[in-house]
Amino acid sequence: MSDKTPGAAPAEHQKGILGLIERTGNRLPDPVFIFFYLIIAMAIVSIVADFANMAVEHPTRVDDAGNPVIVDAISVFSPDSIRHLLVEMPEIFTGFHPLGYVLVVMLGAGVAERAGLFGTAMRAAVRDVPKFLLTPAVALVAMMGNLAADAAYVVLIPLAAVIFAAAGRHPIAGITAAFAGVSGGFSANLLPGQLDALLFGITEAVVQPLDPGWVMNIAGNWYFIAAMTILFTPVIWYVTDRIIEPRLGKWTGGAVLGSTNPDDDASAELTAGQKKGLAHAGIAVLVIALVWILLTVDVLALVTGGSASLYGGNAPLFSADTSLSATQRLVPFFSSLVAGFMLLFIFAGIAYGRAAGTIRNHRDIVDMMAGAMKDMGYYLVLAFFAAYFVELFNQSQLGLIFAVNGANGIENSGLPLPIVLGLIVLFAAVLNLFVGSASAKWALLAPVLVPMLMLLGVSPEMATAAYRVGDSGTNIITPLMVYFPLILVFAQRWVPSFGLGSLTASMLPYSIWLLITGIAMTVLWVFLNLPLGPGATVQYVLPGAG
Known part of the structure; x- marks a missing residue:
């Protein structure tokens, strides 16, 4: 962002803790190079650890x-390690667990986003909401909008300003409420999505050396993130209506800024084609859901009450091994959800696009998929270095050594596990001020945090959930977040003097209250030992332990 942005002081002139954070963060290299430097540092540490004969007893x-x-x-410079890291370089990259999951989901999400489904659905969800329910509606749709990735930032946030202004309310309040939902509630949603695939892919990569039988379940945090959505909605509602909007004062600028406002089109009525497209997309979603039910449920046995099966003994996504528990027999279903979401997004996007006129033929669909893969170019570069960092941890065995020592230290400290998880949330929140990428931070933290918590009896799903709470809360107060300057530009369309400090001050109450709520929820969740998702629990027993 240019230093000439109206109302924003140059980073060098920012005072206090905000200025310190911004100046420090601006000096950090790109996350790709952070991983590169960490690889070098880890290589040096492995030499020292090898020379010092660092060792622990394997827990199982x-x-x-x-x-x-x-x-x-x-040492990663041992002959075996060098041979492995060089000879198997392609396998290390292509075998990086999150890579396949994310690319598959994005193939579908790219069609839905580029066809216009996500943007139109978000517009339709908030246009005709009663004035007194406007804030919670915007907050809820913003959190749900995380399924649409970047579209939620570029569509919903400016649209929220227009809708608030049209209702006679301050448009900046609409921007802050939407920003708090999209970014402060980044991990909250009523449905699992591409973020779940991304984070659990990293989790799986660090779990399997300890528990090879553990399989990623994209729905492993479903109940947890749904509860976050339910709790965060009234928090954003309260902060917007009781703290932020009173500070902003009464809006007297009208509902429309003028013909130069690029948001005017967003406030227009949905066309007949768009309405038809939404209806067709809804039918497509129901069809895909029905197909997955038929693939999971033994329909004939269910109807007849007998042992016969429509699929020769069992549904394809329900294990035939009767010695397993019902949850264990559903592992194929959980593992299929990545493919399920891809197909859901693809067919819903096609159904919408054909009706709305944004998809004319099969070439448009291919172009949309290709465009989504082009957008993943940076992630592919990041994934290469992240894959090597994780592999280096595994090769050096330092991850397990640090995890065992960390688990012993926590156990000796006597801290209750709920408090430990709450501290992890805080640690992730502070780190998020400097490293914005959710996947980059988790790739850094997971190799130590996940095994350490597993040794303490905390499941990989709970470790991932705690990280997600911390990762979300401080997104909205750090200028290092990639969309922060964009949100500032949206705000300055309505109030030209609205500067960087104004935006940060407006978002700080959201960050504080979302973090307090998230930490309290995490501690209570662990204390009550509530299920995190289908087949996912807080407690965990390491195979072979004890």
């Missing part, structure tokens, strides 16, 4: 004599 493995297996630190 024993030798033939029944003694615990000793895990020694290994």
